[in-house]
Amino acid sequence: MNLILLEPEDFQSSSQVVLRGRRFQHMAEVQRAEVGDRLKVGVVNGQVGAGEITERSENHIAMTVSLVAEPPAALPLTLLLALPRPKMLKRTIQHATALGVKKLYLINAYRVEKSYWQSPWLAEEKLREQCVLGLEQAVDTAMPEIQLRKRFKPFVEDELPEIANQSLKLVAHPVTDAPCPVDIEQQTTLAVGPEGGFIPYEVEKLQEAGFQSVHLGPRILRVETALPVLLSRLFPAR
Amino acid sequence: MNLILLEPEDFQSSSQVVLRGRRFQHMAEVQRAEVGDRLKVGVVNGQVGAGEITERSENHIAMTVSLVAEPPAALPLTLLLALPRPKMLKRTIQHATALGVKKLYLINAYRVEKSYWQSPWLAEEKLREQCVLGLEQAVDTAMPEIQLRKRFKPFVEDELPEIANQSLKLVAHPVTDAPCPVDIEQQTTLAVGPEGGFIPYEVEKLQEAGFQSVHLGPRILRVETALPVLLSRLFPAR
Incomplete structure (x- = not known):
């Protein structure tokens, strides 16, 4: 604290x-x-x-x-994160909050187990508790907004174009040639898959929505490690 | 895996x-x-x-x-990490390994509780197990070398000059004006304190050994979040 x-x-x-x-x-x-x-x-x-x-x-x-x-500046970012398993969820929310994420969509994906959506930690007040811990850690006050989206396709097709409008659209995906850009200033929408990654269909749907696949190098990282790595590459000066 | x-x-x-x-x-x-x-x-x-x-x-x-x-390139880094509490130790070793750390000194500091040094997870074969998990995660094969140093002062005075010789010497310390540099190619020795940070005496001893304090911005991060952030700022292209 x-x-x-x-x-x-x-x-x-x-x-x-x-x-x-x-x-x-x-x-x-x-x-x-x-x-x-x-x-x-x-x-x-x-x-x-x-x-x-x-x-x-x-x-x-x-x-x-x-x-x-004033509190520290927010990251110019909307994060789309495949729902982590319950054990990881609390930690991930805390970390993302501490790193300055203010707009977070927890989304479904093929490799998100259905049971994850039953976690009691997804209740609004439970998510807020984790955000509070992240803010207390990072000396911040701006409460993140967290939205849950249990259906991938309608979210990507119907909502995402508006959410990601005018932003740089990136999906973290180990199987691509393009490295994650470093030190951008632009408003960004970043999609991060579950353990095991998005399936090709999901990557295609994101690409259709204008998202570009980027990788973090030859190492495959757990989501909890990949997230701080991604955010500090994109916004090293924040 | x-x-x-x-x-x-x-x-x-x-x-x-x-x-x-x-x-x-x-x-x-x-x-x-x-x-x-x-x-x-x-x-x-x-x-x-x-x-x-x-x-x-x-x-x-x-x-x-x-x-x-060949496996992914190692980071050109020696990491000095104040011994984390047992609950965090396993995870931290896995993360550091997955991120490409190959030389790691777990060191003492004033805010490292004495009891942490009794953790059974500090046994050589237990540390190696965590390294194996990190390598399996990151598709790497190069086993980190981990050294334990239970006394801060003799380590910093007697051993560190040789260990850090000819490298860029940095200590992560929130209370400084210098931001952590971005994208360096140089061999680096990086010291990371315990939760709560190094005490002023420890920072002074590190400064006497040639270490320069750098911060990560206004946010104070947990060690598990700070470590990937630090490493990806220093070496974003790895």
């Missing part, structure tokens, strides 16, 4: 917040915060700054906060 | 191998390999190629292998 993420309902007044529950416990038990300590804070979808602890009881901490700066 | 990694003792002759145990089970149960199928293979620290299955019983598979190509 490199930043304490504040929700509107934490505010007692424009500069006074009271925290209980998970954040209180982390501050009290892990950070051992005391009255007078200053900690980094930020408001969901708002500014970042410092909070000075004015009160600490057995179940809450009160702070006076001063919000002065 | 994108590559079946062969050990010298698997060979019955120069082109015949017999596999049992973990690899047999993966090929039989996950890949459902049958006689006649061709799979990607490689020899530890040697070439990669194809293996054709000639025999399959209830507990072994025999293949005729033909080794024709």
Whole structure:
């Protein structure tokens, strides 16, 4: 928790917040915060700054906060990610959030097992919890928007043209000659397949929608490793 | 398992191998390999190629292998990594291996808890298991060399000058003005701290040894995310 993420309902007044529950416990038990300590804070979808602890009881901490700066810039990116298996889902959402992804579509693909869509971690509030952890890690406040799309073909045919309109359209695919471009400034839509990759039909459908296949070199990486590699190649200066 | 990694003792002759145990089970149960199928293979620290299955019983598979190509290039890098907590250690070794790290020192730091050094996963054969998984993932054969250094100061003062000699020396450290360089070709020694970072004393000792602090932007990333980001900024074309 490199930043304490504040929700509107934490505010007692424009500069006074009271925290209980998970954040209180982390501050009290892990950070051992005391009255007078200053900690980094930020408001969901708002500014970042410092909070000075004015009160600490057995179940809450009160702070006076001063919000002065903008959060880190978002990546100019919409990410289409084949739904990872449940074990990986939480971690992937946290990582993507920490890396600055703000628009994420979790999509279906042939190699996404049907059962993955039953994961309780796909509930809106569960996904938001993972986003909060990613923002707290990366000292960011801008909450990602996550959409679920359980049917590949209608998504790619009917929705994707509008979503990807005017952006550079890339699909990460090991079996291609074109390397992933480095250091682009352009708004980008990036599709990343499941473990085992998109099947040829899916790559074709994406190509029909204007997507260009790019590879990351001879190594085949797990999605959790490929994602930071892809994003830092595309946007190394972010 | 994108590559079946062969050990010298698997060979019955120069082109015949017999596999049992973990690899047999993966090929039989996950890949459902049958006689006649061709799979990607490689020899530890040697070439990669194809293996054709000639025999399959209830507990072994025999293949005729033909080794024709070099594995992916290694990164021109020596990585000094503060020992991660046990839960992260396995994953970090796998990721680093998959990314092409061949020289890895797991080092101590103030924020490395002493108990981490007791982890059974630090045994040589356990570390090697994780490297094998990383190589199988990344279609690589070159086994990383991993060294453990339980004392920070003697390592940095006595050993590091020789290890890092003639290389670009970088320490990943969020609190600095210099961004991590992009796309260098040079042999590099990169130090990455524990969760919470190196303490100022450690950064100073590394600076005395010629290391330059570099940051990855305003976001603070977990080691598992920072590592692929760092390596792909330094070596985007690998």
